[in-house]
Amino acid sequence: MADAANKYAENVEGKFYVDDQCIDCDLCRETAPANFKRNDDGGHSYVYKQPETPEEEALCKEAMEGCPVEAIGNDGA
Numbered sequence: 372m373a374d375a376a377n378k379y380a381e382n383v384e385g386k387f388y389v390d391d392q393c394i395d396c397d398l399c400r401e402t403a404p405a406n407f408k409r410n411d412d413g414g415h416s417y418v419y420k421q422p423e424t425p426e427e428e429a430l431c432k433e434a435m436e437g438c439p440v441e442a443i444g445n446d447g448a
Contacts, residue, residue, distance in 0.1 A: 373435075373444030381410055385421030387431050392442035399443060403430035416442075 378388040387406070389399070393415040399407040400416055405427055408419040422428040435443040 372441050375444055375446050378444065379410070379413070379415060379417045381417040381419070383418055383421055385418070386445050386447055387418045387421060387435070388444050388446070389415065389417045390442050390444060391415075392440045394440050394442070396439060398437050398439070399434035402434040402437060403427065406431050407434065 373388065373390045373392065375388065377390040377392070379391065382388040389407070395409070395414045395416065400409060406418055406420050406422055407416050409416055422431045432445070435445055
């Protein structure tokens with residue numbers, strides 16, 4: 372499970388985040404491209420926009436549930 376203490380600094384403030392377990396598999400970016408981007412230098416994803424619609428929220432949850440290393444967190448903020 373993702374750990375808020377290890378989340379990447381690039382994540383925008385809000386409930387969804389990516390932590391340092393990310394293996395850069397691209398699943399979250401393919402699932403919710405409006406919310407996740409890749410840090411090309413670090414080779415990992417991060418949340419660049421928190422979901423603003425129910426559809427985006429559902430896609431972020433789908434990405435979180437599908438993450439193979441559980442690097443996406445939701446602190447419920």
